[in-house]
Amino acid sequence: MKIIIINGPNLNLLGKREPEVYGNKTFEDYFSELQFRFKEVELEYYQSNIEGELISKLQEVGFDYDGIVLNAAAYTHTSVGLGDAVKAINTPVVEVHISNTYNREDYRHVSFISPGAKGVILGFGLQSYDLAIRSFL
Numbered sequence: 001m002k003i004i005i006i007n008g009p010n011l012n013l014l015g016k017r018e019p020e021v022y023g024n025k026t027f028e029d030y031f032s033e034l035q036f037r038f039k040e041v042e043l044e045y046y047q048s049n050i051e052g053e054l055i056s057k058l059q060e061v062g063f064d065y066d067g068i069v070l071n072a073a074a075y076t077h078t079s080v081g082l083g084d085a086v087k088a089i090n091t092p093v094v095e096v097h098i099s100n101t102y103n104r105e106d107y108r109h110v111s112f113i114s115p116g117a118k119g120v121i122l123g124f125g126l127q128s129y130d131l132a133i134r135s136f137l
Ligand code: DQA
Pocket: 009, 010, 011, 071, 072, 073, 074, 075, 076, 096, 097, 098, 099, 100, 101, 108
């Protein structure tokens, strides 16, 4: 079972960025915990702040991986291109968010990713990623 976590813009700053919203753990530390927890899964992690790079990564992995866990971060609410990429590939995508985007600003209530996603998990902090991986098992 091969699963990739793809994180979008500013998620490389987890641990330092608005800790009251996103917590104080780095994603690298959390990813090590996930690798330990899901030893049976071939887990990969990719992060980019650039929309086109995220689209290229989805195209690259989207025809032979078993699952994609995607937190498109701010591009969730703006990117027709990422939404189209999610629809274009075969590998199922689970959309995740650390925060509950529905109790935040109105512009975070729209997702261009959700229409093509298999499911959406949000609001459970970093545990949202754990739950998304479990959904593939
Ligand atoms: C986020 C929510 C987005 O609205 C925001 O732009 C992010 C992170 C989350 O994981 O809670 O960067 O995707």
